[in-house]
Amino acid sequence: xxxxxxxxxxxxxxxxxxxxxxxxxxxxxxxxxxxxxxxxxxxxxxxxxxxxxxxxxxxxxxxxxxxxxxxxxxxxxxxxxxxxxxxxxxxxxxxxxxxxxxxxxxxxxxxxxx
Amino acid sequence: xxxxxxxxxxxxxxxxxxxxxxxxxxxxxxxxxxxxxxxxxxxxxxxxxxxxxxxxxxxxxxxxxxxxxxxxxxxxxxxxxxxxxxxxxxxxxxxxxxxxxxxxxxxxxxxxxxxxxx
Numbered sequence: 001x002x003x004x005x006x007x008x009x010x011x012x013x014x015x016x017x018x019x020x021x022x023x024x025x026x027x028x029x030x031x032x033x034x035x036x037x038x039x040x041x042x043x044x045x046x047x048x049x050x051x052x053x054x055x056x057x058x059x060x061x062x063x064x065x066x067x068x069x070x071x072x073x074x075x076x077x078x079x080x081x082x083x084x085x086x087x088x089x090x091x092x093x094x095x096x097x098x099x100x101x102x103x104x105x106x107x108x109x110x111x112x113x114x
Numbered sequence: 115x116x117x118x119x120x121x122x123x124x125x126x127x128x129x130x131x132x133x134x135x136x137x138x139x140x141x142x143x144x145x146x147x148x149x150x151x152x153x154x155x156x157x158x159x160x161x162x163x164x165x166x167x168x169x170x171x172x173x174x175x176x177x178x179x180x181x182x183x184x185x186x187x188x189x190x191x192x193x194x195x196x197x198x199x200x201x202x203x204x205x206x207x208x209x210x211x212x213x214x215x216x217x218x219x220x221x222x223x224x225x226x227x228x229x230x231x232x
Contacts, residue, residue: 034220042120042207042223043158050218088157092221101148101160101173102209102221 002027006089006105014113017079021108023089024071033065033072034102036088043088046074079112086110117141118210120224127198128232134194135227137208143188144210148221149181152205161206164191198231205229 003026013019025033032050036043047056052067060079065072076083086109090102117140125133137147145166150158162183163171170183180202182194191210195202205228209221 032218032220036223041225045220045222048218048220090158101150101163102158103160104157106157 002091002093002103004089004091004103004105006087006108008108009106010109010111012111012113013079015079015081017112018075018077019079019110021074021076021087021089021110022071023073023105024069025089025091025103026070027091027093027103029094030067031092031094031100034090034092035063035072035074036090038086038088038107046087076110081112081114084110084112116212116219116222118208118222118224120208120227122227123225124228124230126230126232129199130197131231132194132196133198133229134192135206135208135229137191137193137210137224139189139210139212142210142212144191144212145188147185147191147208147210149183149191149193150207150209152207152226158207162193164193166191195229198229200231203229203231 005024007022034048035046047063049065055064060077063074086107088107089105093100119138121136147164149161152158161176164183164185166185172178185191205226207226209223211221212219
């Protein structure tokens with residue numbers, strides 16, 4: 001059974017701190033790993049990672065994939081209260097027919113205190 | 115770009131009612147859309163894959179007669195929860211992916227529909 005595990009499940013830090021969120025996976029036919037941010041409604045896309053060792057960066061957020069270790073991390077530097085959200089890690093698989101739905105982890109609930 | 119619109123946002127209805135949820139890709143064509151369900155304090159679980167012009171593919175444990183999916187055009191998929199009961203109360207979210215071109219595109223999500231069955 002395909003599995004995506006995130007840690008920690010919840011994290012409380014102070015504004016300005018740097019956080020690292022973890023995601024590990026056990027799946028067959030790995031295609032890509034995605035990070036999403038979920039606030040009150042649906043998830044918004046952050047990063048898609050397909051190649052190992054290549055960091056993707058967007059402002060204060062960055063992510064990297066390690067295919068050997070079957071894991072990924074999401075870093076947020078100089079955190080702000082607006083970063084408070086649930087961060088979801090998901091894995092997409094190759095399938096014979098083309099697109100597969102995503103397998104999600106349980107998410108990390110990040111709370112940034114002022 | 116890559117905007118997915120979902121309607122309605124909230125539905126509250128009586129047990130036994132059928133409820134239809136629409137998912138539209140606004141600025142791209144989506145031959146495949148996906149339907150997920152999220153229970154409180156849990157992650158998103160894939161229910162089914164909706165394919166334009168053909169039958170949907172359902173995940174194990176999801177009743178196809180209960181959750182009817184229609185994907186009649188390249189920009190619209192609908193999920194109908196038939197004869198809904200309180201245990202069907204959940205947050206339903208659709209996603210779509212732009213398959214034009216050769217680059218691998220991420221799935222983009224609609225804003226979700228919160229369904230409450232009384």
